[in-house]
Amino acid sequence: MISINQRAVTSEGKILSNRKIGAYHHIIIEIEGIAEGAKPGNFIAISVGGVESNMPLRRIFAIYRSKAQSKYGSIVEIIVAESGKGSAWLTRQIEGSTLYITGPLGTSFPIPADPINVAIIGGGYGAAPLFDLAETLKNKGCRVDALIGAATSAKIFAPLEGKRTVNSITITTEDGSAGKKGRITDVLEDLLKENQIELIYSCGPMGMLKAVHEIAERLSIAHQISVEESMACGIGICMTCVLPIRGDDGIVRMLRSCIDGPVIDGEKLIWSEGIPPETLGRHL
Amino acid sequence: MSFDYSTSIAGSVFSNPIFTASGCAASGRELAQFFSLKELGAIVTKSIMLKARSGRDTPRMAETPSGMLNSIGLQGPGIDKFIEEDLSWLISSGAKVVVSIAGESVDEYGALARRLRGIKGISAIEVNISCPNVENRGQVFACHPASARAVIESVRINLGGEYPIIAKLSPDVTDITLIAEEVINAGADGLALINTLLGMVINPKTLKPHLGGKTGGLSGPAIRPVAVRTIFQVHAKFPKIPILGMGGVSSGSDALELIAAGASAVSIGTASFGDPYATIKIGKELQELLISHNFPSLADAVGIAHDR
Numbered sequence: 001m002i003s004i005n006q007r008a009v010t011s012e013g014k015i016l017s018n019r020k021i022g023a024y025h026h027i028i029i030e031i032e033g034i035a036e037g038a039k040p041g042n043f044i045a046i047s048v049g050g051v052e053s054n055m056p057l058r059r060i061f062a063i064y065r066s067k068a069q070s071k072y073g074s075i076v077e078i079i080v081a082e083s084g085k086g087s088a089w090l091t092r093q094i095e096g097s098t099l100y101i102t103g104p105l106g107t108s109f110p111i112p113a114d115p116i117n118v119a120i121i122g123g124g125y126g127a128a129p130l131f132d133l134a135e136t137l138k139n140k141g142c143r144v145d146a147l148i149g150a151a152t153s154a155k156i157f158a159p160l161e162g163k164r165t166v167n168s169i170t171i172t173t174e175d176g177s178a179g180k181k182g183r184i185t186d187v188l189e190d191l192l193k194e195n196q197i198e199l200i201y202s203c204g205p206m207g208m209l210k211a212v213h214e215i216a217e218r219l220s221i222a223h224q225i226s227v228e229e230s231m232a233c234g235i236g237i238c239m240t241c242v243l244p245i246r247g248d249d250g251i252v253r254m255l256r257s258c259i260d261g262p263v264i265d266g267e268k269l270i271w272s273e274g275i276p277p278e279t280l281g282r283h284l
Numbered sequence: 285m286s287f288d289y290s291t292s293i294a295g296s297v298f299s300n301p302i303f304t305a306s307g308c309a310a311s312g313r314e315l316a317q318f319f320s321l322k323e324l325g326a327i328v329t330k331s332i333m334l335k336a337r338s339g340r341d342t343p344r345m346a347e348t349p350s351g352m353l354n355s356i357g358l359q360g361p362g363i364d365k366f367i368e369e370d371l372s373w374l375i376s377s378g379a380k381v382v383v384s385i386a387g388e389s390v391d392e393y394g395a396l397a398r399r400l401r402g403i404k405g406i407s408a409i410e411v412n413i414s415c416p417n418v419e420n421r422g423q424v425f426a427c428h429p430a431s432a433r434a435v436i437e438s439v440r441i442n443l444g445g446e447y448p449i450i451a452k453l454s455p456d457v458t459d460i461t462l463i464a465e466e467v468i469n470a471g472a473d474g475l476a477l478i479n480t481l482l483g484m485v486i487n488p489k490t491l492k493p494h495l496g497g498k499t500g501g502l503s504g505p506a507i508r509p510v511a512v513r514t515i516f517q518v519h520a521k522f523p524k525i526p527i528l529g530m531g532g533v534s535s536g537s538d539a540l541e542l543i544a545a546g547a548s549a550v551s552i553g554t555a556s557f558g559d560p561y562a563t564i565k566i567g568k569e570l571q572e573l574l575i576s577h578n579f580p581s582l583a584d585a586v587g588i589a590h591d592r
């Protein structure tokens with residue numbers, strides 16, 4: 001299966017604004033050609049470190065929002081959490097700085113044909129791509145309930161505009177500094193039942209996705225996940241970002257999460273540590 | 285007088301000397317959305333094995349200063365599926381194709397060579413005997429003169445002279461010219477230099493090896509001086525054997541270094557991860573540099589550092 005995002009372009013963008021929100025940086029970039037083809041769930045790959053960089057690989061960020069014809073031209077917005085050197089470099093870039101970007105890349109969230117009840121579930125900055133999705137779903141007539149969780153309030157990403165888009169928003173923090181104290185999974189089951197959710201979209205760390213999936217599976221609710229695997233290229237040429245996924249033919253293969261993902265049907269992912277024994281060509 | 289940018293490796297002619305590196309362009313299709321593959325000298329496909337292979341555990345990569353480690357472990361669909369789906373597509377796209385093969389035994393290399401006979405549109409076979417991503421380092425055929433020779437002999441016999449054979453060697457040996465000598469005597473028409481160097485990263489927080497496969501191959505700008513040295517040494521000893529050079533090339537000037545050391549063509553690997561257009565950009569820069577040095581052709585620059 002090869003599903004390369006045919007709309008991807010590589011071009012030069014300019015930072016219009018870089019603002020801190022809580023633990024994250026909200027960066028708005030003016031760039032031609034990316035918003036034009038972007039769909040909720042797609043990501044971009046950004047070069048870091050400038051021309052003399054000793055960081056040869058691009059960094060991957062989910063598109064938070066994008067707009068082809070804003071008053072500032074074509075724009076793409078991302079939410080950046082400082083992790084290592086590359087993301088730290090990015091958060092230091094000031095207005096007017098140039099960024100080299102490839103995108104939009106990867107799969108996007110499938111949109112149901114009928115107006116159904118859906119839940120969007122975001123862990124930390126994983127909430128970023130879900131609000132644009134919520135807007136698309138609302139326009140389709142869906143009811144959208146949001147559940148956003150993080151370790152602490154500074155890591156909750158729930159922008160005001162996003163809150164307005166959804167029918168309800170529930171927040172959980174592990175330290176109790178915002179919303180309900182605890183984890184997403186502590187409140188998830190009640191939320192799914194109360195709102196008669198028929199489809200879940202989730203984005204966040206693998207541990208969270210797995211915990212959500214266990215509940216989704218038990219309640220027989222469809223679950224679309226957006227995964228975050230280490231990526232060296234983001235365009236399908238290196239084979240670093242693979243996950244075990246069951247194909248329509250029933251065979252489990254290690255597929256590239258940059259082109260066959262990051263959005264994957266939770267039903268098709270094999271939720272195991274390491275390479276499952278039934279994987280095609282497993283030899284270890 | 286117009287500048288001649290073409291190159292040839294053991295009788296196969298390429299319009300320019302910039303190739304992709306095996307394992308850094310998948311089977312070509314993924315890059316084709318960015319530019320026409322015909323713009324490249326050739327696509328070198330990901331090393332293919334006889335049977336489907338899942339590769340090693342994740343994480344499979346770690347960025348290092350000016351480089352990266354990978355431990356992919358030769359993931360691939362197996363030769364039959366590769367020929368049917370990937371190779372046929374590549375050939376029909378009009379791209380020049382170098383097929384890279386990798387086996388677990390001498391016989392497997394022979395079987396792979398046999399499967400590739402009679403396919404129109406292959407320009408050369410690159411024989412990867414130097415992949416560091418195998419569980420048993422003893423399998424790195426390019427680390428032992430006798431096994432390196434046995435593999436190339438098996439490939440030569442089974443190919444029946446249909447395509448030029450390029451043997452891809454590992455820099456992780458004491459004297460690479462000894463291995464080169466063995467494979468040349470066994471019938472290699474050209475050499476690919478260099479594969480990645482075996483490396484390792486330990487996570488300073490968990491104190492565990494970072495890669496799922498524990499060790500991985502080091503590539504990128506960090507290894508370029510090793511590539512230049514290796515190509516220089518081998519070209520000095522075997523000036524008539526064409527070399528496909530690679531290792532950390534990310535600009536036209538980097539490529540020119542490898543050519544001056546003795547490479548007739550240059551493969552681009554890790555640089556394509558940072559920029560899908562790296563091959564195209566490097567190709568343009570190299571051509572401009574060669575012209576500005578007043579070389580009438582690429583061929584005139586090959587190995588020039590040995591005369592200066």
Ligand SMILES: Cc1cc2nc3c(=O)[nH]c(=O)nc-3n(C[C@H](O)[C@H](O)[C@H](O)COP(=O)(O)OP(=O)(O)OC[C@H]3O[C@@H](n4cnc5c(N)ncnc54)[C@H](O)[C@@H]3O)c2cc1C
Pocket residue numbers: 043057058059060061062063078079080081082083084085086087088125128227228229230231232262346347
């Ligand atoms: C589909 C997808 C969407 C993402 N969206 C966001 C987002 O919206 N906001 C955000 O802050 N982060 C996001 N990430 C994670 C982000 O890519 C990493 O945090 C970032 O690459 C770390 O780079 P670094 O230089 O700071 O860290 P380093 O650890 O120095 O990175 C070293 C190398 O490993 C890779 N790497 C390290 N961690 C990750 C990781 N978690 N995921 C992928 N590659 C990694 C980097 O690309 C780099 O090549 C996303 C990742 C993926 C795969």
Ligand SMILES: Cc1cc2nc3c(=O)[nH]c(=O)nc-3n(C[C@H](O)[C@H](O)[C@H](O)COP(=O)(O)O)c2cc1C
Pocket residue numbers: 238239305306307308330331354356358384412415452478479480501502503504505507530531532533551552553554555
């Ligand atoms: C992710 C990755 C996968 C690779 N896979 C292969 C492979 O399958 N066969 C092979 O001969 N070399 C493989 N290589 C080695 C490259 O072809 C090349 O020799 C090496 O990376 C040095 O070039 P570079 O610094 O330009 O990347 C791989 C390298 C990388 C980074």
Ligand code: FES
Pocket residue numbers: 230231232233234235236237238239240241242256257258259
């Ligand atoms: S990140 Fe390179 S193949 Fe997915």
